[in-house]
Amino acid sequence: MPDSYTIKTAQQRLSALVRETADHPVTITKQGRAVAVLISIERMEAIGETMELLADAKAMAAIRKHRKGRAAYHNVSVLDAL
Numbered sequence: 001m002p003d004s005y006t007i008k009t010a011q012q013r014l015s016a017l018v019r020e021t022a023d024h025p026v027t028i029t030k031q032g033r034a035v036a037v038l039i040s041i042e043r044m045e046a047i048g049e050t051m052e053l054l055a056d057a058k059a060m061a062a063i064r065k066h067r068k069g070r071a072a073y074h075n076v077s078v079l080d081a082l
Contacts (some may be wrong), residue, residue, distance in 0.1 A: 004029055010038075 004027040010017055017026050021040040028036040039047075053059045065071045 003027055004034070006030070007035075 003024060005013065005017065007028055007030050010026075010028045017038055020026050021038050021043070025043070026038040027034045028038065053063075062071065
């Protein structure tokens with residue numbers, strides 16, 4: 001299936017396009033220009049979580065520390081003590 005559909009085609013095939021978003025985003029075009037994107041709720045939630053991490057200074061510092069090889073790892077069971 002193509003990744004891009006005109007608005008008219010998208011209207012006619014909406015159910016199928018929603019199913020297609022499980023595999024990849026679907027672009028909607030108008031007069032040959034991309035005007036919208038359909039994505040699955042799972043992908044949208046992942047984007048939201050990523051944006052939250054990027055906005056969290058402490059999380060970003062921890063990621064930079066990990067990339068430099070200076071992060072300490074703990075078993076997730078330590079979270080039970082919190």
